[in-house]
Amino acid sequence: MAKRTPTAGTAAAPGAPAGPPPGPATARRLAVVGTAGHIDHGKTALVRRLTGVDTDRLPEEKKRGISIDLGFAPLVTPAGVRVGLVDVPGHERFVKNMLAGVGGVDLVLLVIAADEGVMPQTREHLAIVKLLGVERGVIVLTKRDLVDDDWLALVTRDVRALVAGTFLAEAPIVPF
Ligand SMILES: Nc1nc2c(ncn2[C@@H]2O[C@H](COP(=O)(O)OP(=O)(O)OP(=O)(O)O)[C@@H](O)[C@H]2O)c(=O)[nH]1
Numbered sequence: 001m002a003k004r005t006p007t008a009g010t011a012a013a014p015g016a017p018a019g020p021p022p023g024p025a026t027a028r029r030l031a032v033v034g035t036a037g038h039i040d041h042g043k044t045a046l047v048r049r050l051t052g053v054d055t056d057r058l059p060e061e062k063k064r065g066i067s068i069d070l071g072f073a074p075l076v077t078p079a080g081v082r083v084g085l086v087d088v089p090g091h092e093r094f095v096k097n098m099l100a101g102v103g104g105v106d107l108v109l110l111v112i113a114a115d116e117g118v119m120p121q122t123r124e125h126l127a128i129v130k131l132l133g134v135e136r137g138v139i140v141l142t143k144r145d146l147v148d149d150d151w152l153a154l155v156t157r158d159v160r161a162l163v164a165g166t167f168l169a170e171a172p173i174v175p176f
């Protein structure tokens with residue numbers, strides 16, 4: 001096969017970095033961010049607050065007030081990063097859907113309700129994202145309005161103990 005040679009006038013300058021030319025598709029980075037966490041801890045509400053999108057769109061989800069399938073919502077951060085948010089169900093019966101959604105995310109939002117604290121699917125979802133090799137995350141303590149400062153401090157200590165030694169050990173814990 002003939003070797004490709006650069007056309008006159010389009011050759012990259014010596015030492016120029018390899019990769020696609022800048023253009024609309026590469027002008028802003030795309031990050032995929034997934035939720036994780038126990039049922040009813042506020043994952044979908046968080047996504048709705050961040051994006052305006054209600055990812056619980058199925059009639060059964062609306063009727064039962066829980067997420068069943070994956071939900072998707074777009075967001076552009078103030079820094080211009082395009083984010084694709086993937087909202088996962090917390091119910092243990094739908095863990096297969098959760099698994100399908102968090103594979104390959106760039107960052108996970110581990111959602112823990114401040115009133116209930118760490119629960120079984122908090123642990124299970126954390127174990128799954130660890131196994132999948134997710135490397136970055138933020139811990140969001142939802143339902144801040146339902147607890148006092150002492151309780152919030154207690155739950156924050158519990159959460160720090162839970163993630164000690166994991167990729168989330170130094171992750172920010174954001175009350176929301
Ligand atoms: N008071 C209060 N209620 C909240 C907050 N966030 C969520 N909720 C309520 O908690 C309930 C569950 O919220 P969802 O966002 O559906 O929880 P989820 O984690 O998506 O639930 P699954 O997807 O089924 O696992 C809803 O009634 C929300 O309105 C919060 O910050 N404060």
Ligand SMILES: [Mg+2]
Binds near residue numbers: 043044056089
């Ligand atoms: Mg939900």
